[in-house]
Amino acid sequence: MPLLSPIYKIAIVGAGTTGLALAGFLKAAGHAVDLFERFDAPRPLGAGLLLQPTGLAVLARLGLDEKLIALSSPVHRLYGETQRGTVIYKLDYRWLAPHLFGLGTHRASLFQVLYNHVQGLNVPIHTGCDAIKTRTHADGKLSLHMADGRDAGPFDLIVDASGRQSKLALRHGAVSHDTPYPYAALWGVVHDLEGFSTDQLLQRYDAARVMIGTLPLGQTPTDPRPHMAFFWSLPARDHAVVRAAGLSAWQDGVARYWPLMRPFAEQFTAFDQLTFAEYGHRVMKRWHAGRLIFTGDAAHPISPQLGQGANLGLCDALILSEALSREPGIDEAIATYSRARKAHLTFYQIASRWMTPFFQSDQKLAPWVRDRSFGLMCRMPWMREEMLRTLAGVKTGLFRHLDPGHWHPRYRLKP
Ligand SMILES: Cc1cc2nc3c(=O)[nH]c(=O)nc-3n(C[C@H](O)[C@H](O)[C@H](O)COP(=O)(O)OP(=O)(O)OC[C@H]3O[C@@H](n4cnc5c(N)ncnc54)[C@H](O)[C@@H]3O)c2cc1C
Known part of the structure; x- marks a missing residue:
């Protein structure tokens, strides 16, 4: 480790x-950071997320976990059953360690x-910048090119965090x-009537x-009442057919499989209140390509089956910043980062690919x-402990795992 950590000029693509x-x-480590976002005003897309102890430990390192917990809902239990009442899984984070939990949070x-944290650190956020390519100069520095012909740079490093697209x-x-x-x-997001979903993620299946x-x-940013995300899986090819059949036909379909869901499905008054999310495996x-490094969904989009994508992106952020310090x-830092992320990312890429057909x-x-x-x-x-570790985001191999307690003691695996 160098006596004085090097300071770089770094562009990040994607807010x-x-x-x-x-x-x-x-920015906290002292680097000169510029953030480039394609939207005119940065904004979240989609409904909700389940954050795992790994992601929460990373947020704790930023000093943000407790702020988010105050707005969100702890999730202790996960329960999945078939329409006929066969239990598919019944898991509780507390069986791993009594203080552990997942966090259900609105994306906003x-x-x-x-966003408030980054603004508070005075990171320049350049909006309306659709980054399309980089160019490496003779001295190893890079410039970033936008779709409208604008250029930015030079930078020592460009980090692509622009998602699956x-x-x-x-x-x-x-x-x-x-x-x-x-x-x-x-x-979509609905009101959680009478605490239906409090503290647990519930799923019901008919085959796959x-x-x-x-x-x-x-909460949502505009409403302090408890909310929950409601999701319905469908073949991507059927989306247009489902919409064409109309909202009430869809609501009847939901209620046929799970009658208790009718009052939730009926909170939607238009299909546009539901986000259609497609996903893929990359x-x-x-x-990395030279000093352009890919992180988050830009590098490893996975299916949401295990609730890990955002958590993996948060881990990327912490580990890349540590490697740079x-x-x-820079080249040594990129090599260290790639080595450090390999086992964790490979496990979840394989596991999510393997689990999705089920x-x-x-x-x-x-x-x-x-x-x-x-x-x-x-x-x-x-088996239960391994399933819980997989869920908690800590697996780095079939028989290995990391401990998010190394990142922040609040999320250590042992009490
Ligand atoms: C239905 C669904 C449910 C999910 N549930 C969970 C869950 O429970 N838990 C979990 O951890 N993960 C979940 N995920 C995965 C999670 O949403 C992603 O892994 C996470 O959002 C990735 O974050 P990211 O910052 O890497 O990319 P993104 O969230 O995609 O952000 C990319 C940013 O880059 C910007 N951008 C894109 N292109 C450009 C460009 N050319 N120039 C400049 N800016 C650009 C975008 O506008 C955006 O702001 C789910 C995903 C889906 C689809």
């Missing part, structure tokens, strides 16, 4: 969870907490392949073709196996 968290860490709450990752040939999943989801779920979120050739040069697919065998084995596994102590 999402990953980019904002990274801006917070890098997470965005606001991170990243133009930089495609442009710079870093993507090996990107496969969209055949299933997608409709997501139907998945309905609720996640408590706490494998990168490498996580520890190593004597919960969202046209397959018959995978949900048949699921209905007969997952509930049993939840009752076997070793």
